[in-house]
Amino acid sequence: VVLDGYTENPGDLSWRELEAYGELTVYDRTSLIDENETIERIGDAEVVFTNKTPITKKVIDACPNIKFISLLATGYNVVDYQYAKEKGIPVTNVPTYGTASVSQFAIALLLEICHHVAHHSKAVHEGRWEHCQDWCFWDYPLIELAQKTIGIIGFGRIGQQTGKIAKALGMKVLAYDSYQSDSGKEIAQYVELEELLASSDVIALHCPLFPSTEGIINKDTIEKMKDGVILLNNSRGPLIVEQDLADALNSGKVMAAGLDVVSTEPIKGDNPLLKAPNCIITPHISWAPRESRQRIMDCAVANVKAYVDG
Numbered sequence: 001v002v003l004d005g006y007t008e009n010p011g012d013l014s015w016r017e018l019e020a021y022g023e024l025t026v027y028d029r030t031s032l033i034d035e036n037e038t039i040e041r042i043g044d045a046e047v048v049f050t051n052k053t054p055i056t057k058k059v060i061d062a063c064p065n066i067k068f069i070s071l072l073a074t075g076y077n078v079v080d081y082q083y084a085k086e087k088g089i090p091v092t093n094v095p096t097y098g099t100a101s102v103s104q105f106a107i108a109l110l111l112e113i114c115h116h117v118a119h120h121s122k123a124v125h126e127g128r129w130e131h132c133q134d135w136c137f138w139d140y141p142l143i144e145l146a147q148k149t150i151g152i153i154g155f156g157r158i159g160q161q162t163g164k165i166a167k168a169l170g171m172k173v174l175a176y177d178s179y180q181s182d183s184g185k186e187i188a189q190y191v192e193l194e195e196l197l198a199s200s201d202v203i204a205l206h207c208p209l210f211p212s213t214e215g216i217i218n219k220d221t222i223e224k225m226k227d228g229v230i231l232l233n234n235s236r237g238p239l240i241v242e243q244d245l246a247d248a249l250n251s252g253k254v255m256a257a258g259l260d261v262v263s264t265e266p267i268k269g270d271n272p273l274l275k276a277p278n279c280i281i282t283p284h285i286s287w288a289p290r291e292s293r294q295r296i297m298d299c300a301v302a303n304v305k306a307y308v309d310g
């Protein structure tokens with residue numbers, strides 16, 4: 001069973017290849033479902049595919065037929081993998097499908113913040129040709145990135161690719177990671193977190209969500225950042241204490257934020273970031289170009305095949 005696949009649009013990808021391995025049911029991701037609905041959807045299925053639908057202890061206990069959990073994602077925090085392990089259920093993820101698309105999206109958020117392309121195009125379509133001589137133009141100032149410093153927290157596959165693109169834009173790249181790789185050293189200067197916070201004009205989060213990284217951006221760490229810093233997060237929402245970021249956007253300490261992820265998805269109406277100024281929020285779509293989804297599909301099929309073949 002695919003708990004939350006993407007709808008099969010004409011000309012787009014199909015899940016049908018999985019039918020070779022047994023009876024297949026595909027639910028699309030039109031709404032997030034609760035534990036009881038998850039249990040209902042799984043029923044007596046043996047192989048479960050999930051992107052964002054949590055597979056909790058309760059779900060695992062209520063569906064004793066589950067033999068294999070295949071994540072259609074890199075981050076595996078939606079599955080209680082410790083409990084799955086205890087139960088002898090293998091859990092696989094798809095580690096590299098989105099490196100190009102997620103890093104590209106981080107830079108897209110940054111470029112939108114620096115150029116306000118959507119705003120200026122909308123103004124033109126609405127009959128306003130705002131230019132440097134117009135006061136309203138200065139509500140949306142443009143920012144050049146060359147010579148500025150980007151600090152990347154979590155310098156693995158995606159972080160390094162973001163670093164490469166930033167370097168191509170003429171930026172200086174700092175990285176903070178618990179593990180320093182040779183490939184990383186060719187792109188960035190590794191520094192301690194404090195130095196990254198204090199020296200970066202732009203900070204991008206590309207680390208996984210672990211207990212050690214949850215809330216890594218909070219009142220105290222924001223205080224250590226440069227005034228007017230730009231913050232990017234298309235890794236996982238809970239890396240940021242959202243009220244603290246909203247306060248910092250309101251005060252101008254953080255000039256702008258580009259977020260593809262939030263603590264609760266879909267976003268709740270009372271999320272303080274919805275009312276904060278200069279805060280771009282997109283609905284967790286960094287991973288979603290067709291090319292990336294094809295890679296997910298290929299890897300998920302290969303994972304099931306490997307499982308079935310023993």
Ligand code: NAD
Nearest residue numbers: 074075098154155156157158177178207208234235286287
């Ligand atoms: P990766 O494993 O290659 O890199 C993660 C890096 O973070 C590693 O180098 C690791 O050493 C580092 N790290 C771990 N704990 C750390 C800590 N406490 N402090 C600093 N660094 C730490 O993973 P990746 O492929 O680069 O993916 C990174 C994250 O991107 C994923 O975990 C996932 O949450 C997110 N992601 C988001 C989307 C999206 O659509 N928005 C899609 C794919 C992945």
